[in-house]
Amino acid sequence: MIGDEYLRYAKRGRGLDHDWFSYQPPAMRPRLRWPASTQVALWITVPLEVFPLSGSNAPFRPTGALDRPYPDFWGYAARDYGLRVGIFRLLKALDRYGICATAAVNAEVARRAPDLIKSLLMRDWEIMGSGINMATLHHGGLDKADEAQQISQALDVLRPMCGDIVGWHSPGHSQSAHTMELLAGQGIRYVADWVNDDLPYDFHTANGDVVAMPLSYELADRTVLLEHDRTIDEYTAMVTAAARRFQLEASNEARILSISVSPWIIGYPHRIAAFEQLLEDLVMDGRVWIARGRDIFQSYQSQMSKSDSVAEA
Amino acid sequence: MLREPSRYPHVPYPSRPRLVWPNGARIAVWVVPNIEFYELDPPTGPVRPAWLRPTPDVLGYSLRDYGNRAGIWRIFEALDRHGIRASVSLNAAVCEHLPEIVQACLDRDWELFAHGIYNTRWIYGMSPNQVREVIKDSVETIRAFSGKPVRGWLSPAVSSTEDFFDLLPEFGIDYTIDMVHDDQPTPICVKSGRLISIPYSSETNDIRVMGMRGYSPADWAKMLKAAFDRLHEEGEESGTVFCIPLHPYIVGQPHRIAALEDVLGHIKSRDGVWFATGSEIADCYYETFYAAAMSTAGSVRS
Numbered sequence: 001m002i003g004d005e006y007l008r009y010a011k012r013g014r015g016l017d018h019d020w021f022s023y024q025p026p027a028m029r030p031r032l033r034w035p036a037s038t039q040v041a042l043w044i045t046v047p048l049e050v051f052p053l054s055g056s057n058a059p060f061r062p063t064g065a066l067d068r069p070y071p072d073f074w075g076y077a078a079r080d081y082g083l084r085v086g087i088f089r090l091l092k093a094l095d096r097y098g099i100c101a102t103a104a105v106n107a108e109v110a111r112r113a114p115d116l117i118k119s120l121l122m123r124d125w126e127i128m129g130s131g132i133n134m135a136t137l138h139h140g141g142l143d144k145a146d147e148a149q150q151i152s153q154a155l156d157v158l159r160p161m162c163g164d165i166v167g168w169h170s171p172g173h174s175q176s177a178h179t180m181e182l183l184a185g186q187g188i189r190y191v192a193d194w195v196n197d198d199l200p201y202d203f204h205t206a207n208g209d210v211v212a213m214p215l216s217y218e219l220a221d222r223t224v225l226l227e228h229d230r231t232i233d234e235y236t237a238m239v240t241a242a243a244r245r246f247q248l249e250a251s252n253e254a255r256i257l258s259i260s261v262s263p264w265i266i267g268y269p270h271r272i273a274a275f276e277q278l279l280e281d282l283v284m285d286g287r288v289w290i291a292r293g294r295d296i297f298q299s300y301q302s303q304m305s306k307s308d309s310v311a312e313a
Numbered sequence: 314m315l316r317e318p319s320r321y322p323h324v325p326y327p328s329r330p331r332l333v334w335p336n337g338a339r340i341a342v343w344v345v346p347n348i349e350f351y352e353l354d355p356p357t358g359p360v361r362p363a364w365l366r367p368t369p370d371v372l373g374y375s376l377r378d379y380g381n382r383a384g385i386w387r388i389f390e391a392l393d394r395h396g397i398r399a400s401v402s403l404n405a406a407v408c409e410h411l412p413e414i415v416q417a418c419l420d421r422d423w424e425l426f427a428h429g430i431y432n433t434r435w436i437y438g439m440s441p442n443q444v445r446e447v448i449k450d451s452v453e454t455i456r457a458f459s460g461k462p463v464r465g466w467l468s469p470a471v472s473s474t475e476d477f478f479d480l481l482p483e484f485g486i487d488y489t490i491d492m493v494h495d496d497q498p499t500p501i502c503v504k505s506g507r508l509i510s511i512p513y514s515s516e517t518n519d520i521r522v523m524g525m526r527g528y529s530p531a532d533w534a535k536m537l538k539a540a541f542d543r544l545h546e547e548g549e550e551s552g553t554v555f556c557i558p559l560h561p562y563i564v565g566q567p568h569r570i571a572a573l574e575d576v577l578g579h580i581k582s583r584d585g586v587w588f589a590t591g592s593e594i595a596d597c598y599y600e601t602f603y604a605a606a607m608s609t610a611g612s613v614r615s
Contacts, residue, residue, distance in 0.1 A: 140367035196378035228527020242568035
């Protein structure tokens, strides 16, 4: 039998059950406008990841991580394909449509492939911090000091190569209760882990506010194409449906079509043509404001009348 | 442990009295959004932890929070456009945490029925008095907010105990949707008072089809339309019930909401459809068909 304490509800009351941010449906917030003629931003995030062969998937397996017994050479190699081949195919596609994306970079990738990072920076891409590798997770079981170390270790690799880093995406959208505070303490200004909104919002921490930015999980290629086993045509139909919906809603307020596409998933020869067609349809006739995470963050900050918006890199 | 639920007798479909819905309608259609609150740090549940990842499960929590911040408002708009009133399966604590949402349901004259306190508190391993406390709290919290009786029940995460259904009528619950054994309402056997089951669906539920199995929105819409078409056809012989179970964090995503509109438009274009709430279906069934069903069935529990 369960104890009576299971029927006590300590946080039951007005608002959410934490103090990190308040409940605000988009329609109840000040209206945001993008600095563009269209009010749908297209924000593409490209994760650049290393899935260590020796990774344990503890305390949980992030979506897309290795799932065969050690040593999973097959799984490792399939993901490494993205850094060797897929990324260049994806770059060609994005270049063709003039799209500057945001790369969410594991520090281990930057260490292994500094030239790749350089070529992204030359294209004016944004580099967002994304932990050390895909087996070094941020989660509730971590000691706070160890997690702070984990974050600074990642940023210490990226910052000398990339200059200022203002954005962050934790591997597997996973955080501890301290991650946001620690990131704010290390100069991170926006974080794309929480998937509860279509727009940016303020997230309060002991080290000041950070901005939570939307990065869709339901429309990530790894969710749709891998986890849910859909075809590329079904995937592009879903993104197109989201774009169509946002175009409708954007007559009232700004929206962000935020999708993450992985070089080791979308970068295969059998998928890339459909993805190129999707890009062509999305950017046609200037329907979207092509933006990097920091562009959206900056526009949000300036509209929220924050004095400390980021200087353009 | 029980070998079977023993809550309804075996009454094969062809041997039942004919059901006809009001105004000769052949199919009752009801829309059931589940409006839920998942706690960030609930106590560990009696059968498994509430979350898959260590607390805080940011992905799991925030995905569900999307439903309350963004998704539900798209569902309001879609149902408003089609002039359809929903019946809400409501975690009672939403009345306290997010009254804006519950008020928006009342503004539309939607029905509110009980769905436990939180979706992270399950009715497993509870004594009858603990179960009573949960049912009473759920019903009274919602009634205090709406000023209307709470007549339906769906358990959070469809959790239950062996004697759970016997306790529902004590608190004025007239119908449950916890069982999916039929395409028509059926009496549910209880120790005292009366209770019926109204068809819900696990098969076409957005959370099962799109959330867990990852079907495309287009395929989900196709499933729902196929199910509706068949039940509509069969309703000529004897009235059927078609339920559209929804979760704002699933169907309220920007890439999925058009699929719901597609389904609603399809149903709206047909004749012989009775758009009803759970209580309206229950009232019609109790008034017209319940006595006959009880006498045909006898009692399953001797």
